[in-house]
Amino acid sequence: MALLQLERVKKIYGKGDIKVEALRGIDLEIGTGEFSTVFGPSGSGKTTLLNLIGALDKPTEGKVYLNGSSTGEMTKNKLAMLRRENIGFIFQDFNLIPVLTAFENVEFALKIASRNGQPSGERTREILEMVGLGDMMHRRPGELSGGQKQRVAIARALVKAPKLILADEPTANLDSETSKGILEIMGRMNKELNTTFIFSTHDPMVMEYARRLLEIRDGKITRDERRE
Ligand SMILES: Nc1ncnc2c1ncn2[C@@H]1O[C@H](COP(=O)(O)OP(=O)(O)OP(=O)(O)O)[C@@H](O)[C@H]1O
Numbered sequence: 001m002a003l004l005q006l007e008r009v010k011k012i013y014g015k016g017d018i019k020v021e022a023l024r025g026i027d028l029e030i031g032t033g034e035f036s037t038v039f040g041p042s043g044s045g046k047t048t049l050l051n052l053i054g055a056l057d058k059p060t061e062g063k064v065y066l067n068g069s070s071t072g073e074m075t076k077n078k079l080a081m082l083r084r085e086n087i088g089f090i091f092q093d094f095n096l097i098p099v100l101t102a103f104e105n106v107e108f109a110l111k112i113a114s115r116n117g118q119p120s121g122e123r124t125r126e127i128l129e130m131v132g133l134g135d136m137m138h139r140r141p142g143e144l145s146g147g148q149k150q151r152v153a154i155a156r157a158l159v160k161a162p163k164l165i166l167a168d169e170p171t172a173n174l175d176s177e178t179s180k181g182i183l184e185i186m187g188r189m190n191k192e193l194n195t196t197f198i199f200s201t202h203d204p205m206v207m208e209y210a211r212r213l214l215e216i217r218d219g220k221i222t223r224d225e226r227r228e
C-alpha cells in the first residue's frame with residue numbers, strides 16, 4: 001500500500017463567480033521513503049496540494065488516501081490525530097507560538113507527539129544545534145529573523161521524526177549555506193529513518209537533492225520524473 005494516494009483530486013475555492021479551480025484532477029502515488037519535490041509557477045497549486053496531502057484541507061472532488069484511509073470521510077478529531085502522529089509540517093507562515101522560546105517551541109512539539117513520558121531536552125538541543133540555532137534557542141520568535149524562525153519550524157518538524165514531512169518552500173528565506181545544511185539533515189533522515197519528504201520549491205538546490213520531480217502547472221501535474 002502506498003503511503004499516499006490521490007485519485008482525480010480537484011480543489012475549488014469559493015463559489016459562483018469567484019470560483020477558483022486550484023487543482024484540476026490530480027492522480028498521484030507516493031511511497032514510503034520517497035524524497036519528492038513539487039515545483040511550478042506561483043499560483044499553480046503547490047500549497048493547495050500540500051494542504052490536501054497533509055490533511056489540513058479536504059478535496060472538493062476525488063480522494064486523498066493517507067495510509068490507506070480517505071481523509072475526506074474523517075472527522076476533525078481523527079484528522080488532527082492523523083496529523084499529530086504521522087506528519088511534520090514546515091509551512092510558509094511558521095506557526096510558531098510567540099510566547100515560547102525557540103527551545104520551548106520545539107520541545108512543545110515533541111511533548112505533543114510523544115505518547116509516553118516527558119522529553120528530556122537533549123534531543124531538542126541537538127536538533128536546534130543542527131539547524132544552526134545553538135546560541136539562539138532561548139529567544140522568542142519575535143526576536144528572530146525570518147530565516148531563523150524558519151529554522152525553528154524546521155527543527156520542530158524534524159524533532160518528532162514523523163513518517164512524512166511536508167515542507168512548503170522550506171529554503172525560501174535561507175542563505176545557500178544554511179539551506180545546504182538543512183537539506184543534508186533531511187537527506188540523512190530520509191536514508192536512516194526512511195522518512196518520506198515532499199517539498200514545494202523554486203530553489204534549484206532543493207530540486208537537485210530530490211529524487212522525484214513533480215511539475216505542476218495550472219492545477220495539473222505535467223511532469224513526473226524519477227532519478228537516482
Ligand atoms: N483560500 C483560498 N481562497 C481562494 N483562492 C485560493 C485560496 N488559496 C489559494 N487560492 C488560489 O488557488 C490557486 C493556487 O494557489 P496556491 O497557493 O496553491 O499556489 P502556489 O503554487 O502555492 O503559489 P506560490 O508559489 O505563490 O506559493 C491560486 O490561483 C490562488 O489564488
Ligand SMILES: [Mg+2]
Pocket residue numbers: 046047048168
Ligand atoms: Mg505556495
